[in-house]
Amino acid sequence: MSNLPTHSSASLKRLRQISHLLDNAIPVPGTKYRFGLDPILGLLPGGGDMAGGLMSVYIVFEAMRMGVPSETIGRMGFNVVLDLLTGTVPVVGDLFDVAWKANSLNVALLEKHVAAPEPSKASNKIFAAVVIVALISLVIGMAALSLWLVTSLWNLIF
Template sequence: MMNRSSYRMMVKTAKYMDKYYLDPLIGLIPGGFGDTISSLLAFPFIYYSLCVVKSIPLTLAVIYNILIDVMLGAIPVIGNVFDIFKRSYVDNLKLITGYIEDDKEIISKVRKKAFATAVLIAIVCFLIYWVVRAAIAFFHMLF
C-alpha cells in the first residue's frame, strides 16, 4: 500500500505543508482563500484512508485532524501561528501509516478520533436541522 503514487503524494504534501511551513504561508492569503486551498490539499489523505485502506474509522480520524486544522487556521492572525505548531498533515500521515502497519497505539488513537468526529458530525447535523427549521418558521412568519 505504501508503494502507491497516492501514498507518495501524501508524503510530499505532509513534508511541504508542515515541515516547510507551507500551510501557515498559504493561510496568509486573505478572504479565507488560503484556508480553503490548504483544506483542499488534505483530500488525498481522505481518499487514501477511505478508498485504499478502506477504513471508515481511519477516515473519520483524518477528517477530525483536518477539521481541527481548519478551525484553528480560520482564526485571524493567530490561526497562522497555530498552523506552525499544529501539523495535521504529518499527523494524518502517521495515522495512515500506523494503521497500515497495525500499530496498536495508532489504532487506539484512530478509534478515539473517529468517535469524536462522529459525535461532532451528529452535533453539526442537529444544528443544521434547527437552523433550517428556524429559517422556515421565520419565512412562514413573514408571509
C-alpha cells in the same frame, strides 16, 4: 509496504510529499523546528485556507481509497476540521497552523494502518464519503465566510 499494491505505494509516497510540503518544508534557522506552506497559505484571506484545506482533504480521500478503517478516517477528519476552524482566526490561527501539523498526523495515521492493517475493522465507504463531503463543504464554507468578512470590512472602511 510490501502489503500495498503498487498504486497504493505511489499514493503513499505522494501523500508524504504533500504532507511534508504543507507541514515541514521550511526549516527555522538555528533550531530543529520546521513548518510548511500551510500557515503561509493561511495568510491569504479565503483562498489560502481553501487551498490548504483541499490538500488536507485530498490526504483523507486517498486514505479512504486505500481502505483505511472508518474510525481512522474520522480521526483524520477531526484533525482537518480542527486545522481549518482554528486557521480562520487571524494571526492565532496561523500560529496554530505552525504548531498543529494535521497533515503529518494524518499521514502517520495512514502509515500506521499500512504497517499493521486491522482486518476486523473494514472501511465503511459510505461513512468515509460523508466525511469527505463534509470536509469539502467546510473548506468551501470557511473560504466563503473569510471572503465575506474581508469584503464587509473593506466596504466598512472604504
